[in-house]
Structures are given as structure tokens and as C-alpha cells.
Amino acid sequence: NAGVTQTPKFRVLKTGQSMTLLCAQDMNHEYMYWYRQDPGMGLRLIHYSVGEGTTAKGEVPDGYNVSRLKKQNFLLGLESAAPSQTSVYFCASRVDRFYEQYFGPGTRLTVT
């Protein structure tokens, strides 16, 4: 049981490049979330999903897109990376809204 895994762990992009971050969970959780965390700050919600095929915007969705084609995977895309998107990205999942979130190890993204 791997829990929540994130791929890649580190990435450096040039401004304007695109990439996709993958989050995978093997706990059969319905809800999945993408957060970003800037230095010295708390986590901010980017997008979330309440089940396969569903997505919704969180607190800071601009510049990101997501897809949940399979229940176990939640993808976060950056179409045209900007330096302001330099951050650590965390994925989380939970059984439903009443239970705790399980977080992945994070992806450290630098945009130059």
C-alpha cells in the first residue's frame, strides 16, 4: 500500500514550457486535491475532485488545469509555466469529506 505518490519529485522548467504532474493513490479514495505551498506559507488549494470524471476550482486555479480520468489518478497541468508558479505542489486524497486527507511527498517545481 503506497498511499499517495507524486511524479516527478523535482522539475525545472523555462518560462512558457508546459508540464503535467501526476498524483496517484491506491486507497480507493473518492476525493483528491492539488495544493501549492510557497516558502513560509500554508497550503493553498488549486483544484479538487470529488470523484472520477469530476473537477472543480479551488482558491488559486489560474494557470492550471486538471483531469481525473481514472479514480486513482489526478493530473495537474501547467500549459505555459511562469516564474510565479515556482512552488512545492502537494496532492492529497481522502475517503470522503468527513475524513482526514492523506498527502503525497510533494513536487518541487522551479520556473526560470
Add this chain to the structure above:
Amino acid sequence: LAKTTQPISMDSYEGQEVNITCSHNNIATNDYITWYQQFPSQGPRFIIQGYKTKVTNEVASLFIPADRKSSTLSLPRVSLSDTAVYYCLVGGGTNAGKSTFGDGTTLTVKP
């Protein structure tokens, strides 16, 4: 989403009890209160969750007064390994479980 307010930092010594209070004046009827712990370069980890009164598990206690506008996380007999950032979250009952992370409380435990 309810906004939370916590102290930015706290210091303690090994073996002491630490209480971290969180203010959440706009908590909604269906909202739960959840605390997470985060070590550097790691994702947050669940500590405890409650709705009202007192909840206790093997690592912490959570005290919630009747008006639910605040909550207190209590860590008994802290050790150096409890040095971390602690986040109070309010939410979960509605809005697909969305919660707002504040900036957290950095707890430093000294020998």
C-alpha cells in the same frame, strides 16, 4: 470557507505540555476542525479531528468550546521530534471537503 488564526510561532522544552490555540469565528454548522503536522520537505500529516467538546487519541487532545469559535490542540510531553509546523483547518462538512490552510504555527522544542 472559514478563516483560521493561529500564533505564528511557539517555543517549548522537552517534556512540557504544549497548547496551540486556533481562532475560527466564522465556522459553519457542518464544519469539522482538523489539525495537521508538517515537517520540512514533507506533506502534512493528520493529527486529530473533532466537531465539539474533547477528542483524544494516542498523540494529542483537541478541546473545542461550546461556541466552536476556537479550538486548542494539546500535545502532552513534547520531544525534539515534535518540532514542526502545525495547521488548524476548518471545513469538510460542506463544499466538497474544501478547507483553508492558514500559515500555521511553528513549534520549536528545545532540549
